Amino acid sequence: MAPGSLVLAAWSPKVASVQIGFIVNLPSDYNLISGTSMACSHASGVAELLKGAHPGWSATAIRSALMATANPLDTTRNPFLDGDHFNSASPLTMGTGRIDPNRALEPGLTYDAASQEYVNLLCSTNFTRKQSYPSLDRAYDCSKPSSYLNYPSFIALYILTKQRQGSKHFRGL
Template structure:
């Protein structure tokens, strides 16, 4: 954190007091350089993982009988490729810095991890449906952290995370390859579930007076 803004990538920020000296050095030096020395790298942190403070929790708002979330995956300060056309760091109101990489947190990072594992499972088991893959991921997820204790919830005073926060646990790609047992579901079963809610047209489409009847021919994970 700096006085001018929040910087999430390795950055050198020069304050107004040092600015003249830095500019003078840059102008007069034949080969001006700047470096960053990292003081410490933390590995094998315990306990980890934990449910992030900003995690959305279940149950499903549209149907409380669904115990969302399904699963958790790495999503906090993940270093990944970033479009250089989009600013990765903003300092103040007018300074935008660009980079080929960025540290991002949230579902935007956790979803690619889970989706990538799902793609690998599809390659190993071509005959599996999307629901079979989801079942394999959920049935083999790890509910324990690196201390072999229940995963903690940062947003709940570091108490043990409930299934409504972490789903069945942290994704485990290796175990998901051979889950032993999976539960599949067809599109018709989802249609039956939707019909059982007895939603009216107005509840389903509150902004439309004459909503179309839509029956999906496929359902995502």
């Protein structure tokens, strides 16, 4: 949900933040670390601020506001780079971009979806309960499976089809 890139974090000065060769370990009070876990606290904090400003918004609406107003450019106004630092990152590696809390306060449009709509999506995959949603409460109903979800992103669902030669092919929905 929030792939953090070079997030400034407090660092124990007793643990090396940089190693030179096999002998020299340099300590620091801070370090730049990348990863989802580094960005989680920032994204959660912004989500909580949005909930305070809009108490009636659901978690889905808050996520929608964050995604719809995220900036796809870095702080130098250039496209984010992929992990190799040479190619532009795709939405599959960077998400929708850098969170912009001020824009998310007034996104103009938010998408909302109820829990049952997510269940309908899971049900449409034709997996068994154990394969796709083992922790779902039995109260959820799979009688109306649907691959349509009002969500500010995309999802590609593929179903296995058989051709005349018996080979397997995938067809997108």
